[in-house]
Amino acid sequence: MTPSWSCSTWNGTPEVDADTFEALFQRVRNWGRWGEDDQRGTLNLLDDAARAAAALVVRSGRTVSLSHDLDTLAGPDNGRPALHYMTQQCDVALGEPRVNTDFIGVDFHGKSVTHVDALCHCSFRGRLYNGIDSSHSVDSTGGSVGTVEQMRDGVVGRGVLVDLPRARGAEWVEPGAGVGPDELVETLAAQGTARLSGDIVLVRTGHRRRREVLGAWDPSHHSAGLAPESMEWLHASDAALLGGDGDSDSRPSSVDGVDSPIHALALAAMGLPLIDNMNLEDLAQACSAEGRWDFLFVMAPLRVPGGTGSPVNPLAVL
Amino acid sequence: MTPSWSCSTWNGTPEVDADTFEALFQRVRNWGRWGEDDQRGTLNLLDDAARAAAALVVRSGRTVSLSHDLDTLAGPDNGRPALHYMTQQCDVALGEPRVNTDFIGVDFHGKSVTHVDALCHCSFRGRLYNGIDSSHSVDSTGGSVGTVEQMRDGVVGRGVLVDLPRARGAEWVEPGAGVGPDELVETLAAQGTARLSGDIVLVRTGHRRRREVLGAWDPSHHSAGLAPESMEWLHASDAALLGGDGDSDSRPSSVDGVDSPIHALALAAMGLPLIDNMNLEDLAQACSAEGRWDFLFVMAPLRVPGGTGSPVNPLAVL
């Protein structure tokens, strides 16, 4: 269940060639595993029994938001700021009571929006998860396969936080070499956190703490995240979902010709949904305060027909 | 805990005069109950202990979405249809993997959008919950008091479904006289469902079943909902949140000069957030199948700074 890995060292130039990546892609891919027509991927690991078990993880009842605020101000990591407009205020007299109402708009795959990626978000070499032809499955009106509708009843399970900076004794993981499976395993061990099949795995790099201290930057070319080999561990240990405080990818990419190897492996190969740009700072504090790093995880994406994801406010209930 | 009420009969003209309503408003209002500066209202009833207890309600692990799909088609009850646009598709070649991304926009207090009303959504005679002056608390950039930010860590608690059509042996409650507290109490009794302090109370009128059979209509002037007196029962029994498959108000209003008495009483007097336009059809079936009408309820509004609410996909975990 916990193979040994040698964590890659990274020097800013790709060190994984196309063939090696292709082989890794083949090893972790779940195409056909849950049937030829499956659109849920690793969410299949979360059944009623898993959810009932996850509810038993709750002890203190403390809840923590794992989302950032919608951000309407443009910035280096917010090139497509959210819209929030009042559509009517109590200044309009139409009887009693009076109401304040508003509109929100969000291009939700933006770099600072907490959002879930449905499986149809990402194709690799023309194929979505389960080998589906991307060009026939998503058109200008939305997706027909592997959309966020697969999560309409929510994602409920046991969540575990892998708090990398805490284990390192650092404020954050500096962008550079991707974090390998050894470190993930060791961090969990240091926390005393077991990893179970069907877990929702949240990996904290301290992205937001770094942003708070150093100011916002464009993470497209410079972000802390996972090494591709880590996906093999998530595959072997049957994670149901992966979330990060960045977008889980380490940048620049260590893979020649593949910009976002974690996205390719997770979404296209494994059928593993991702949550990007989570707020894991509050959770890290809560976990540390309670001396435990597992919790009931609940996420309820908006029901967007044809959607490739959704903005979300995932919750941890400790 | 369960006082006796005589349910009002209704003939389409207001039967509650302004003074009677004002007296009711005074009886149920919680201004000052949790402090002069309180902005959370009845959410104060949901503490860590309540959440930990609610998690123990889970038995089967079945999850049910309590939301409808975002609806991009205009209709009689959808005058401000949601926007869903692809912002980029895999047709744009920018390397591998390729991505599909999208934008959603929603004027979320619309009549067919499943959404939560924060306390600042609604003022009565110029006052929000806790007596706050509406005109100084909400401006064109959003609210500063009683916003949806108060729910940023989610609303987690024990939910109970009051399935009115099931108890009546009808497909739905026909719009007309508001449903009084007696019927709510009796329905719960028939279901064998206890009501506890801090419950999230969801009242099913069969609104959506009616819509499915008869077609969509404009509920602004014709909707099944609660009689104002029912709020006194919710007040006495310390409900933490009220949801409905309409907007909880019965229309036309039975109160002279007050268009939406339930909104006025819940949001402005009691500080009780509302969830409007829920999908309670799937939940009704699940509850009936499992022979129980209580469950773990989880709702995680988007974190909209200054927001008067949020579109939501609340979940029931049975």
Place this chain on the structure above:
Amino acid sequence: MTPSWSCSTWNGTPEVDADTFEALFQRVRNWGRWGEDDQRGTLNLLDDAARAAAALVVRSGRTVSLSHDLDTLAGPDNGRPALHYMTQQCDVALGEPRVNTDFIGVDFHGKSVTHVDALCHCSFRGRLYNGIDSSHSVDSTGGSVGTVEQMRDGVVGRGVLVDLPRARGAEWVEPGAGVGPDELVETLAAQGTARLSGDIVLVRTGHRRRREVLGAWDPSHHSAGLAPESMEWLHASDAALLGGDGDSDSRPSSVDGVDSPIHALALAAMGLPLIDNMNLEDLAQACSAEGRWDFLFVMAPLRVPGGTGSPVNPLAVL
């Protein structure tokens, strides 16, 4: 210049077969006429000399808007209502002076939005104007060929109004058989209006008057417009642009397998931009009052990079 045509009679079922339409398409098509790389189509007919001449048409100096209001209310012909939100009001105190600002959003090819169709709006059998492959010229981020950017410096020329209801002595042209070239020619003759090469031709059917009297309807399946043969006359007489108070197409279509034959012929074959859903009521009154049906026409589309058109407020200066 003014060939004789027999106007088709119409009985609601297609009467033009695919081969006949294909032959018509070939006869009117301007592919290659202004070079293999041309993206402007009939706008090539409007050069500096034509614009200078058009300015001389002005006599009274009266101006008339040819647009409707942006409509934020959903309706049978407004399924994608425009958005108009205040983004800041003077209620926010940030110094002096104070400002009121707003946001507009519009899915501008909607059925009641006055808008111009750029040539890339419409493909026929996979081809845009000038034989360009549609699938390689428009992707999810917009068009690269034949976009509204071709009109960035405005469309300025001599406009002529063909006021069909006036000539018929009717309030409007009832949806049914498309209006043939004979009637267009005869109407202009009755008005005493010459037709010159490079004209902007506006055809009034009284659509909006009908809507005012009978109420809004969905014009997708029921609209007054032109018979396909009329495009041969517009081709022969070198119109630079065609506008209508509907979308110029008569519906249901008279052409087997072609939903919008005028769109196919104008945009894809001729390279003739269209203006849809114009307000021609005020213009009709002004023309009648002044006893002339030509004027300086000015339209300045918004500069939308990659846009397939733009909402517009075209002007007539009489």
Place this chain on the structure above:
Amino acid sequence: MTPSWSCSTWNGTPEVDADTFEALFQRVRNWGRWGEDDQRGTLNLLDDAARAAAALVVRSGRTVSLSHDLDTLAGPDNGRPALHYMTQQCDVALGEPRVNTDFIGVDFHGKSVTHVDALCHCSFRGRLYNGIDSSHSVDSTGGSVGTVEQMRDGVVGRGVLVDLPRARGAEWVEPGAGVGPDELVETLAAQGTARLSGDIVLVRTGHRRRREVLGAWDPSHHSAGLAPESMEWLHASDAALLGGDGDSDSRPSSVDGVDSPIHALALAAMGLPLIDNMNLEDLAQACSAEGRWDFLFVMAPLRVPGGTGSPVNPLAVL
């Protein structure tokens, strides 16, 4: 008609005190000039005769766009980037022809959007143009007085360009002291351009050329524009409209306690609409090439009910 002025020198701290500004405000204000209920302000100077005369200004027939492209990329002067989304592409097979359609959204008073300010955009000390109480004239649903609807039939007149950098022999006017009336008058004289009552006056500072060379910056605190005294000349010489390549205001403001004195004087005192963020580079070249700096000016704002302005693409026809 052309009084003599001494141009102010500027050192970055306010040099005009509140009383002096108030006196200037009084001198230029047109309240009551066209009636107590007037909402059109200086647009009253543009009547049919003025428009007919303006058409005669056309000589070459060359047209020039005075707008920038809608900009969907965030930047220092584009904090609220425009939205442009495809709403349907030819990839969706719904018959023939197939269509590409799109949505645009724009918070149009943004710092890099070419837009017109209607009179209700701006209040000074609680008053709009003509003394109207701002708080009763604009609410969360839009304006009721002095809106862009007043320009629904377009703004057509004689335009004159005041090309400041050309006269100075510089690439641009460096942000700093506001440009005074003397320089405006002298520049026109050097150009040989007469100023007539009812002119649309466009003042080029070279803002965009500076941006091209030095990169974008936030003009909120650093922009070239007019000195407050210049408004007295525009008032005396009866300009109908004022446009600039910035927003006409010089920043930082030279007036104590007034952030945007030109906006206050133009919109609130004079009833003079403004066009902000124009593209005057192409016009400057065209004027220079033709050796004339007057032209037919045409602007047709979108018809936004309740709008405080509109994005526009004004045209010059030379």
